[in-house]
Amino acid sequence: MSNVFYLSASKNYPEAVRAEGVWIWDGDGKRYMDGSGGACVVSIGHGVAEVRAAALAQMDAISFAHRSQFTTAACEELSRRVAALSPDPELDRVHFVSGGSEAVESAVKLARHYWRAVGRPDRYKVISRWTSYHGNTAGALALGGHTGRRSPYQPLILHTPHVEPCYCYRCPYGRTPADCGLLCAEALDRAISYEGPESVAAFIAEPVVGATAGALVPPDGYWQRVREICDRHQILLIADEVMTGAGRTGKPLALEHWGVHADLVVLAKGLSSGYAPLGAVLVRRAIHDAVRDGSGGFTHGHTYGQHPVAAAVGAAVLRYLEEHALVARSARLGAHLLERLREMADHPLVGDVRGLGLFAGVELVADKDSREPFEARHKVAAKVAAAAFARGLITYPGDGGADGIRGDHLLLCPPFCVTEEEIGFLVQTLGEALDDGAAALRRQR
Numbered sequence: 538m539s540n541v542f543y544l545s546a547s548k549n550y551p552e553a554v555r556a557e558g559v560w561i562w563d564g565d566g567k568r569y570m571d572g573s574g575g576a577c578v579v580s581i582g583h584g585v586a587e588v589r590a591a592a593l594a595q596m597d598a599i600s601f602a603h604r605s606q607f608t609t610a611a612c613e614e615l616s617r618r619v620a621a622l623s624p625d626p627e628l629d630r631v632h633f634v635s636g637g638s639e640a641v642e643s644a645v646k647l648a649r650h651y652w653r654a655v656g657r658p659d660r661y662k663v664i665s666r667w668t669s670y671h672g673n674t675a676g677a678l679a680l681g682g683h684t685g686r687r688s689p690y691q692p693l694i695l696h697t698p699h700v701e702p703c704y705c706y707r708c709p710y711g712r713t714p715a716d717c718g719l720l721c722a723e724a725l726d727r728a729i730s731y732e733g734p735e736s737v738a739a740f741i742a743e744p745v746v747g748a749t750a751g752a753l754v755p756p757d758g759y760w761q762r763v764r765e766i767c768d769r770h771q772i773l774l775i776a777d778e779v780m781t782g783a784g785r786t787g788k789p790l791a792l793e794h795w796g797v798h799a800d801l802v803v804l805a806k807g808l809s810s811g812y813a814p815l816g817a818v819l820v821r822r823a824i825h826d827a828v829r830d831g832s833g834g835f836t837h838g839h840t841y842g843q844h845p846v847a848a849a850v851g852a853a854v855l856r857y858l859e860e861h862a863l864v865a866r867s868a869r870l871g872a873h874l875l876e877r878l879r880e881m882a883d884h885p886l887v888g889d890v891r892g893l894g895l896f897a898g899v900e901l902v903a904d905k906d907s908r909e910p911f912e913a914r915h916k917v918a919a920k921v922a923a924a925a926f927a928r929g930l931i932t933y934p935g936d937g938g939a940d941g942i943r944g945d946h947l948l949l950c951p952p953f954c955v956t957e958e959e960i961g962f963l964v965q966t967l968g969e970a971l972d973d974g975a976a977a978l979r980r981q982r
């Protein structure tokens with residue numbers, strides 16, 4: 538009997554005992570390829586000695602100093618390295634927290650703080666998108682657009698404005714990228730007008746949607762249009778780069794694919810590659826200065842913000858990323874992964890294969906022609922992921938992408954050190970797991 542309050546009460550979790558590169562071993566000696574970096578977390582790979590050394594050195598020096606009392610060399614270095622992720626020199630202040638949800642909440646509160654500081658306390662609404670995920674704390678959950686995750690907590694979360702996602706495979710307007718005129722971006726413009734631009738503080742979105750839909754890559758022009766709309770209405774743009782940031786899509790920040798700079802960039806996951814709980818908000822200097830000149834500081838924070846060991850780990854991860862040119866590697870190996878995954882397009886369960894860098898999604902459908910999703914009760918993505926796990930491949934399944942409840946996908950986002958041979962294993966094993974899933978569905982019918 539275990540005392541752990543596990544995620545699932547019905548599942549037996551093997552004990553993870555060791556990891557190296559893209560591989561994890563359990564207590565029985567079974568080897569798994571970490572094809573999803575956990576939940577799109579592990580970026581530089583498992584078992585990097587330099588990160589261990591940095592954490593130990595920091596612990597030897599000092600493990601904890603509260604951010605209300607001290608700064609540390611580790612957090613100074615990390616803030617320089619985080620600022621350097623963006624080519625925009627005005628994005629240069631960094632607020633540290635312990636994870637993605639905290640970082641989202643911090644970005645939203647900072648946007649609110651900013652508008653109060655510049656004498657516009659009427660600006661408080663934050664617009665977000667359906668089919669998105671911003672975290673599980675109440676504020677972040679309210680902004681997210683995943684019905685299954687939100688509905689149990691509905692009475693506890695704020696009702697905030699949401700617009701349609703940029704989801705070309707299931708275009709909410711029934712168009713194709715060739716003829717859509719970016720109606721999904723225009724929806725933001727309309728929502729702002731209906732809400733009243735003077736009441737809107739910010740728009741938050743994932744540059745490439747991850748957990749709720751499996752790597753939704755927008756067409757060129759979408760993000761440029763969104764930036765233009767935000768500027769026209771003087772609304773802050775918050776990029777939630779918790780999954781896509783720190784090199785995952787083949788650029789240091791995903792919005793760089795479209796030459797767009799946000800006002801606040803939310804980071805976590807790959808920032809520390811999972812070696813320590815770490816999140817951050819990269820902030821435009823003008824926002825920082827307005828808050829400083831207004832109330833004197835940001836009335837917000839968490840005990841472990843700026844944690845010295847987490848900061849040392851983050852700095853070591855970003856140093857390693859640079860020294861081993863891993864962002865370029867993510868772009869190169871990501872293109873290879875996508876090419877190999879596209880070989881599966883004919884599989885009866887596969888509706889769409891998409892991605893950017895080492896951030897790929899495979900959407901599973903009941904009918905390839907009509908794109909009809911499976912009924913949620915079949916839990917198809919979870920079944921395929923379980924079959925892959927049994928065969929030694931870890932994927933990150935998700936549901937609800939199609940309409941909040943139905944829709945199945947798998948995220949494939951291995952560490953950037955993955956080799957072409959390991960991608961070969963991933964594709965081969967995923968193919969076998971899809972066959973297992975199809976066979977299980979046939980038995981069920």
Ligand SMILES: Cc1ncc(COP(=O)(O)O)c(C=O)c1O
Nearest residue numbers: 636637638670671672777779780
């Ligand atoms: C885009 C995005 N934002 C926020 C979060 C929340 O991060 P955390 O689980 O670290 O709180 C996630 C987690 O998956 C995410 O994918």
